[in-house]
Every structure is written in C-alpha cells, then in structure tokens.
Amino acid sequence: LGTMIRIADWFGVAHIVCSTDTVEWYNPKVIQSTMGSFLRVNHWYTLLPSWLEKLRVPVIGAVLNGVPVQQMPFLPNAVLLIGSEGSGIRQAILSAITHPVTIPGKGQAESLNAAVAAGILLSHLTGK
Known part of the structure; x- marks a missing residue:
C-alpha cells in the first residue's frame, strides 16, 4: 500500500479508497514506504x-x-x-x-x- 500511495502522489491522484481488509494506512511499513506521500493523498476505508x-x-x-x-x-x-x-x-x-x-x-x-x-x-x- 505504501508504494501505491507514493505512486498515486507522483501521478497527482488525490484519493485512494481501500477495502476494509486492506493493510492499515498508518502501519509503520506503509508510512515508511510512502516517503511522506501519505500526507498528500486522502484515504478512506469502505465496503467496496x-x-x-x-x-x-x-x-x-x-x-x-x-x-x-x-x-x-x-x-x-x-x-x-x-x-x-x-x-x-x-x-x-x-x-x-x-x-x-x-x-x-x-x-x-x-x-x-x-x-x-x-x-x-x-x-x-x-x-x-
């Protein structure tokens, strides 16, 4: 997920919607791999x-x-x-x-x- 957040940020994607069983956005490994992009991309967890x-x-x-x-x-x-x-x-x-x-x-x-x-x-x- 962290790499996907970083990719979304690179391409100007402002929102990511995750299924409820996706890894937690604030998981330390996710945060580390975003290289700060988690601060610029909005997110929601929902039943897809x-x-x-x-x-x-x-x-x-x-x-x-x-x-x-x-x-x-x-x-x-x-x-x-x-x-x-x-x-x-x-x-x-x-x-x-x-x-x-x-x-x-x-x-x-x-x-x-x-x-x-x-x-x-x-x-x-x-x-x-």
Whole structure:
C-alpha cells in the first residue's frame, strides 16, 4: 500500500479508497514506504461493493483479459481498481468494472506486483 500511495502522489491522484481488509494506512511499513506521500493523498476505508454501486464515473479494472492499456482512452474522473497480487480483483466487484484493462506482457511471469501494475497503468491513463 505504501508504494501505491507514493505512486498515486507522483501521478497527482488525490484519493485512494481501500477495502476494509486492506493493510492499515498508518502501519509503520506503509508510512515508511510512502516517503511522506501519505500526507498528500486522502484515504478512506469502505465496503467496496456498495461504494462502487453508487458511482457514476467510469471504473477501470486491472484484469488479465482487458483492453491493452496502450489502447485505453483517457477517462477523466475514473476510478482505477487494483486487486491483490495473488487473487486479482474480487468476484464481488468485478461487475462494477466498465473498462477492463490489461498490461500486455512478453515474458513468462503470471502476474505483476500490485504497486508496479498501478504505476504502469497510471503512467498510461493519466497522460503524465
């Protein structure tokens, strides 16, 4: 989470919404890895299925079978969903995704670290 907070800060993402079972924002390891970015990015913990139901903005979901990120159009005010490294995005919130996106790979790794994926996606999706 700390690395993702730092990445969000780098790309100008002002808000991170976490599921209620995500690591605690003020965990010492999280704080250390943010290098101060935790002070500039707002955060909330919530039950994601009900929160996502209320949204009226595009929801981009990082999945293995989505549109290649290089082909994804710019979507202002969108939400980017990143799942866990081992399981991906939970089944309960997959239906909220309006724009599935993937990072095409060339090697044999089965997945990317969640923070690395967030950085690659935000690099393409924010236009920075």
